[in-house]
């Protein structure tokens with residue numbers, strides 16, 4: 486028993502830590518919350534035991550080994566065809582994808598990304614405002630800590646469709662209708678988690694929003 490325990494400890498200390506990549510390349514609109522978001526997600530990743538790399542170099546999507554990739558307000562055409570193919574293989578083979586805010590505002594020419602990975606395309610938004618966010622799934626790792634409703638201020642996207650084949654986590658309703666604002670998708674062996682929040686710098690100083698992202702990472706990289 487003692488020897489087995491020692492062996493386990495040795496194996497654990499020798500094994501490579503898991504790796505999380507934050508990718509925030511922008512070819513369109515650039516959110517000024519990206520540095521704050523990257524810093525906050527780096528802290529979250531390290532708290533969860535990941536080595537964290539923040540990059541805006543798209544070849545890193547192929548060149549770095551990772552367990553989780555976070556698309557933090559990426560915009561426009563950010564991946565070439567090789568990188569697109571690699572990302573799809575990564576997720577379909579069990580990788581974890583986490584999309585934040587403008588992750589639905591990029592790669593419009595890559596059908597798999599929009600239709601399968603994130604599930605909807607950004608359409609438009611209005612002014613930043615306070616809204617009551619309805620927690621639809623109160624048991625998910627990324628929402629179980631939230632009050633219901635969760636009242637917060639952000640820029641609220643309207644999407645081009647109701648995302649299909651998703652599990653809805655959060656919904657909002659305003660003059661533009663009722664719609665999901667955070668959801669999850671199972672994609673073959675992999676998992677995709679998306680939240681529409683995170684436009685503002687302040688988002689990344691809100692403990693409840695940070696816990697929401699942390700739970701998203703835990704779920705996406707779970708079994």
Ligand SMILES: [Zn+2]
Nearest residue numbers: 516586640684
């Ligand atoms: Zn925004």
